[in-house]
Amino acid sequence: MxxxxxxxxxxxxxxxxxxxxxALERAGRSRPLAxxxxxxxxALGRVTxxxxxxxxxxxxFHCAAMDGYAVRAAATVSARxxxxxPLRLGADAFPVNTGDxxxxxxxxxxxxxxxxxxxxxxxLIYASVAPWQxxxxxxxxxxxTETVLQVNHQMRPVDIGALAGCGxxxxxxxxxxxxxxxxxxxxxxxxxxxxxxxxxxxxNSLILGNQIRAAGGEAVVTDIVPxxxxxxxxxLQGAIAEEPDLILLLSGSSAGAHDFSxxxxxELGELxxxxxxxxxxxxxxxxxxxxxxxxxxxxxxxxxxxxxELFVLPLIRQWLGLQTPPAATAxxxxxxxxxxxxxxxxxxxxxxxxxxxxxxxxxxxxxxxVITSLVRADGLAHIPRFHEGLDRGAALKVALYQPLASIRRxxxxxxxxxxxxxxxxxxxxxxxxxxxIVSVNVGSIGGLIALRRGEAHLAGCHLFDPDxxxxxxPYLSRYLRxxxxxxxxxxxxxxxxxxxxxxxxxxxSIADLRGAxxxxxxxxxxxxxxxxxxxGQHELSPEEVAGYExxxxxxxxVAAAVADGIGDCGMGLRSAAEAMxxxxxxxxxERFDLAIPRRFLETAPVAALLxxxxxxxxxxxxxxxxxxxxxxxxxIVI
Numbered sequence: 309m310x311x312x313x314x315x316x317x318x319x320x321x322x323x324x325x326x327x328x329x330x331a332l333e334r335a336g337r338s339r340p341l342a343x344x345x346x347x348x349x350x351a352l353g354r355v356t357x358x359x360x361x362x363x364x365x366x367x368x369f370h371c372a373a374m375d376g377y378a379v380r381a382a383a384t385v386s387a388r389x390x391x392x393x394p395l396r397l398g399a400d401a402f403p404v405n406t407g408d409x410x411x412x413x414x415x416x417x418x419x420x421x422x423x424x425x426x427x428x429x430x431x432l433i434y435a436s437v438a439p440w441q442x443x444x445x446x447x448x449x450x451x452x453t454e455t456v457l458q459v460n461h462q463m464r465p466v467d468i469g470a471l472a473g474c475g476x477x478x479x480x481x482x483x484x485x486x487x488x489x490x491x492x493x494x495x496x497x498x499x500x501x502x503x504x505x506x507x508x509x510x511x512n513s514l515i516l517g518n519q520i521r522a523a524g525g526e527a528v529v530t531d532i533v534p535x536x537x538x539x540x541x542x543x544l545q546g547a548i549a550e551e552p553d554l555i556l557l558l559s560g561s562s563a564g565a566h567d568f569s570x571x572x573x574x575e576l577g578e579l580x581x582x583x584x585x586x587x588x589x590x591x592x593x594x595x596x597x598x599x600x601x602x603x604x605x606x607x608x609x610x611x612x613x614x615x616x617e618l619f620v621l622p623l624i625r626q627w628l629g630l631q632t633p634p635a636a637t638a639x640x641x642x643x644x645x646x647x648x649x650x651x652x653x654x655x656x657x658x659x660x661x662x663x664x665x666x667x668x669x670x671x672x673x674x675x676x677x678v679i680t681s682l683v684r685a686d687g688l689a690h691i692p693r694f695h696e697g698l699d700r701g702a703a704l705k706v707a708l709y710q711p712l713a714s715i716r717r718x719x720x721x722x723x724x725x726x727x728x729x730x731x732x733x734x735x736x737x738x739x740x741x742x743x744x745i746v747s748v749n750v751g752s753i754g755g756l757i758a759l760r761r762g763e764a765h766l767a768g769c770h771l772f773d774p775d776x777x778x779x780x781x782p783y784l785s786r787y788l789r790x791x792x793x794x795x796x797x798x799x800x801x802x803x804x805x806x807x808x809x810x811x812x813x814x815x816x817s818i819a820d821l822r823g824a825x826x827x828x829x830x831x832x833x834x835x836x837x838x839x840x841x842x843x844g845q846h847e848l849s850p851e852e853v854a855g856y857e858x859x860x861x862x863x864x865x866v867a868a869a870v871a872d873g874i875g876d877c878g879m880g881l882r883s884a885a886e887a888m889x890x891x892x893x894x895x896x897x898e899r900f901d902l903a904i905p906r907r908f909l910e911t912a913p914v915a916a917l918l919x920x921x922x923x924x925x926x927x928x929x930x931x932x933x934x935x936x937x938x939x940x941x942x943x944i945v946i
Contacts, residue, residue, distance in 0.1 A: 319585065320653075336599070351463050361454060384418075416440060417442035460482075460629035486554070489513050493558075536568075585651055585693060589611040589612075636711075642701065657685035686715055687706035735929070743913045749862055751831070769834060769903055795944070804893050808873070826876070
């Protein structure tokens, strides 16, 4: 076994790309791939390997462009509106339908609407016609030998129709680049198997494989290779023997005790780079083996997907002869301070919404293992090397994943987490599909602050005020006193203690939390404020609750921590406890409201959201959820 690897270097992104290109040129693999004959039925999306020329003209004969009568134009010159000209059928005029070849010695067509037929042998016309009137000339569309499609053209449905129209049944298209993907990791299981504790689902091969297929390549995934150097070396040797265009080693690219990718590539070929100055995706490995590029992909899914975007997809397009299309971009402002490593190109996924005429970019959770940030991202912001990040409100350019028109119909909700906001989003998509909801969890107070800063359209909140025994209204006065706000009830929901299945500690109330490991919510969360109030009622202090400083950001995260045995108890929603198969002791019903600055009420996405909130189908669906009441849903509090 080789000794543990460390990063050979930490090179800039462009230098890593340049090293790879130099190696490809040296190996004769930098040019587009050769062509192969492809039936037109299978040519959609394929790339032409050379210019495609017409094999026959289209149309390949003079034909009628209208239903009517084919005539010789010179024979019609005496026709007048006041003096009809008779033409003999079968001698001077010949019935034709659209697409029929012109009879011999004719050069024009008279539309059937412009003639009278007094008897079976004659027609009368009232105007002369010009030569080639209503006639499609031979080669009008395409002339034999002319170029119909250029080289390196990605074929569309209309292109395939044109090729059929000029005599082709097959076309020479570039061979699809073939990538062999080797997932690694002794803890990994295929996605169609149920993992046990300590095992993880391997899905990076699905991400990378489908990135490659979407770009026009082919991807073959091998069995998972265990964390064993000899096994990895043998698997890499087997992959090289199959002579693919590209080999991807998934995981094992970092500097851990079981990370062997760099060593295996180095033994079987040439190591070009190990460690690239990008975040996420720092521990990328690039090498060549038997003139085949080999890329070691980091194991975290966000890093893996970004590595695919930065290195794998440009290779696929290069081999297909396609230019990397410029990304659709938009100028936005950041709603959060972004801290970036000074020496790295930092790529930040963001949620986007247009608020008060400005595009607002809210950074999503940045952990390299948070695959939901890939799913929820509306765009990707790039902070170049040698920048220490951005302040809140700073301008940034975002490469768009969503059409700008869709982003402009987005209602941005910040504030408390509630799983039923996703239910509202589903009903909105069904009822008014041109609109959408983006929800960012920052806690109830965080949501009100976001409204004050102009960073959201709505804030979800459930802030209990002990002095007035009411929800939310005192906090609106405190945080939004200079803003005209409408407060609309979303739901009443049941809060309580989330406990392990069977409640092994026999907890029945807040008073029983001494000695239990508690899972708390983050500062500013309504659930945390409610818990603090309940602690006071039971004459308990935070210092007496073990784990009070352990913070999670959603109800489901609290339930997951309890389910995993990290804690003995947490506070949250009944629906979260039931989702994880946990016990639940209800403590109170609370009102969860949506705070909306009134200037947003008539904007299209907010108006559509409120219409959906008050829709009978949604109210019924929401009320049917465990731990929810919808009898006041959609009602205005103030």
